[in-house]
Amino acid sequence: MMTRSTHVCRAVLGWSSLGLLLPGLFAALILAPPDAVQGNVQRIMYVHVPAAWVGFLAFFVVFVGSVLYLVRGTPGWDSLAAASAEIGVLFTAQAIVAGAIWGKPTWGTWWTWDPRLTTTAILLLIYAGYLLLRSMASEARRGARLAAVLGIVGFVDIPITYMSVLWWRTLHQGPSILRSGGPTMATPMLLVLLLNVLAFSVLYGYLLVRRLDLQRLETHMLAVTREG
Amino acid sequence: MDNWPYIVAAYALTGLSLLGYLWYLRQAERRIRCEQETRHVQQ
Numbered sequence: 001m002m003t004r005s006t007h008v009c010r011a012v013l014g015w016s017s018l019g020l021l022l023p024g025l026f027a028a029l030i031l032a033p034p035d036a037v038q039g040n041v042q043r044i045m046y047v048h049v050p051a052a053w054v055g056f057l058a059f060f061v062v063f064v065g066s067v068l069y070l071v072r073g074t075p076g077w078d079s080l081a082a083a084s085a086e087i088g089v090l091f092t093a094q095a096i097v098a099g100a101i102w103g104k105p106t107w108g109t110w111w112t113w114d115p116r117l118t119t120t121a122i123l124l125l126i127y128a129g130y131l132l133l134r135s136m137a138s139e140a141r142r143g144a145r146l147a148a149v150l151g152i153v154g155f156v157d158i159p160i161t162y163m164s165v166l167w168w169r170t171l172h173q174g175p176s177i178l179r180s181g182g183p184t185m186a187t188p189m190l191l192v193l194l195l196n197v198l199a200f201s202v203l204y205g206y207l208l209v210r211r212l213d214l215q216r217l218e219t220h221m222l223a224v225t226r227e228g
Numbered sequence: 229m230d231n232w233p234y235i236v237a238a239y240a241l242t243g244l245s246l247l248g249y250l251w252y253l254r255q256a257e258r259r260i261r262c263e264q265e266t267r268h269v270q271q
Binding site: 029102210221 | 234
């Protein structure tokens with residue numbers, strides 16, 4: 001079922017992500033200097049931020065796939081959206097958990113109803129709902145169309161989540177990279193963060209290809225079962 | 229101690245969740261391939 005090009009793509013993405021994650025891990029835990037105020041606990045940022053970024057990226061892909069599925073009706077776009085939603089839920093949950101673990105020693109609490117945390121939790125619920133909607137639909141095509149609508153509408157939470165630290169008073173720190181006046185982060189820390197963002201992004205690509213392969217297998221099995 | 233248990237917990241949970249997802253993908257693929265082979269043999 002897997003073509004040679006898919007096999008090559010999987011291998012390249014897989015080994016590339018490992019080749020970036022391992023040095024990223026080493027840089028995050030050993031090379032990067034401790035924060036002047038937070039000390040070493042700030043190292044959690046090197047998984048928290050990349051995970052959150054991949055969540056945003058994945059849900060953007062869901063948005064694009066959903067729009068194209070509704071416009072063109074091609075099942076491939078729906079498959080892309082579904083696969084990306086699953087991965088997006090995983091990484092957003094990781095970002096929330098890592099953030100909570102960082103929050104306990106830093107803020108003295110695992111959770112607070114801060115705008116950034118709250119909107120991220122809503123984002124997780126929206127796309128978990130997207131997956132639930134697909135699985136519970138009585139008819140696959142109807143489920144796909146309803147999920148596509150949710151995937152498009154739910155995307156509005158992403159700019160709200162990102163801008164929440166600027167629009168409202170929050171405990172969560174504001175943007176330290178994409179801001180007017182340039183990054184506020186020390187260069188060694190910024191480089192380590194960008195390395196891990198790249199590593200997580202390539203990993204997302206690998207997981208997406210794997211998940212799409214699985215979907216193709218499932219679709220093929222379903223077709224064979226119906227013919228039988 | 230400088231909060232290293234928190235750091236280890238965050239990295240470990242992230243890593244374990246990724247490994248868990250990869251395991252789920254692998255198991256699902258194996259299950260389907262096994263079903264495909266069973267059908268092929270039956271035919």
